[in-house]
Amino acid sequence: MTPDILCIGSTLWDIIGRSPTSMRLGSDVPGRISRLPGGVAMNIAMTLRRFGMTPALLTAIGRDAEGEELIAACDRMGLVTAHVYRSDDLPTDRYMAIEGANGLIAAIADAHSLEAAGNKILRPLEDGRLGTEASPWPGLIALDGNLTEALLSDIATSPLFAAADLRVAPASPGKAERLLPLLTHPTATLYVNLEEANILAKAQSSTAPQAAAALLARGASRVLVTNGGAVSAEGSRDGGVIEGAPPPVLVTRVTGAGDTFMAAHIVAEAQGAARQAALDAALRAAASYVSGEIGS
Template identity: 75%
Template sequence: MTRQTAPLPEILCIGSVLWDIIGRSASHMRQGSDVPGRITRLPGGVAMNIAMTLARFGMRPVLLTAVGQDPEGDELIHACHELGMETAHVYRSEDLPTDRYMAIEGANGLIAAIADAHSLEAAGAKILRPLTDGSLASEAAPFEGPVALDGNLTLMLLEEIAASPAFARADLRVAPASPGKAERLRPFLAHGRALLYVNLEEAGLLCQREFDTSEAAAAGLIERGAARVLVTNGNKPACDGSAEGLVTGCPPEVLVTRVTGAGDTFMAAHIVAEAEGCDRQEALDRALRAAARYVSGETAF
């Protein structure tokens, strides 16, 4: 008798899937620095980074994004398959190139970064068609599982998602792509159900004020209408805030060897922990450990 295996839990990952071009040096850097180091090209983007961690820990990420039909896009789609992701619903544009992200990291952290997600922004609502045409869901039968959404989409599309019946039954988890795009998440402050993952700077931008601690930032976001938030603050305590109260956790002390993708790893690890039934404290602690291991150069969890 053939043994039947249970299907992997499915999660939609909506947002940027692109090539990360990262230059890293062991030296401290400042503006104008010219130092030796290593330059790598890896699959990246917020949605992609989240999906990679989810796939490693037993979930089946379904990507909704835009990828060009250029050679870089073909190579990226192949890499996604190899990493355990479902790409059948990816929008493949004939005239838009595959997006890219470029960053410089030194021993003192991220020095500078440029995200070229113009193709994703230009594709707009086309990436969401599988949620209305019956491929994954429809207006009559909305998607009911978890959704990881990133802020690389345009403000107009994020506003549409916040109000769309297609997401009315989803477990919506939302993260900004960067502090520069944090204000795009304002539609989700009044959403009523979405869980926002932000760092201290992003929380301040959303509330239009400065915060000294993650606890103060979480309380500020709840006061502004957010249903639930997770606020990180580098190597300082993080906070899970909701109407039920605040839960805090401290990241383990580690030697930092990389920073790009740490927040995405934190978010994915937290989603997995809650999917496995962890309470708020344990889920936060597991996510902080995963992010710490990631920045130290180890794998997550």
């Protein structure tokens, strides 16, 4: 199966505890605990596949029992796993989050195996399977910020990515600064929330349109900035900043919402949608996801 987009980054097991009760530090409440495939690259790939694209994963997955289960789950969904780096000595990564009625309470991402694998996950881009330095991958790449800062810096100047349409997402506000080397990449589109945008722009913007303008002023070619249920924005160096408001919905989950937004925007553009239509389609998809209308 030939992929039409590469998803590079974290593919792991999400362990999510959700409660319909508002929570605070020390809360002990009833709820549901689920385990499902996750990680930024994986969440994007699953949504892309749901909308009809064929994504390939470039990631690190262990050969432990959890890794075998994860590969099998990817294969069942129609994701291309032929290029995944499989490690004999690194365990499969995991992410754990607690969500209450008042949103995300806390989360821990254990992506140490992905970080330890380093540039081994990029081998298919240089050994001829997906490209070479002389003939780099010419299509879409969704890249997530769970990679190490050193590897992201290498990617920013690597000839392996010179012909790609790069779509970049931080893994979390805590890892947003890792994307600084990619901020001014000429073919990169950054997908960030307001907090992440302010970290990258070194600004204190209070709205998504302001944050998008600040990122463009810092040298970004193109950005999309979300802000929960408030107005979102898309900004480009040549076209200025446009806005879009997400539909009001009852929020039942938050983990994976930004990844769904990014994937839906990529699909809309791949189908030929104009700027405003693509932004609106992504906001609708994210709203459907957080309301529980789109399955995990």
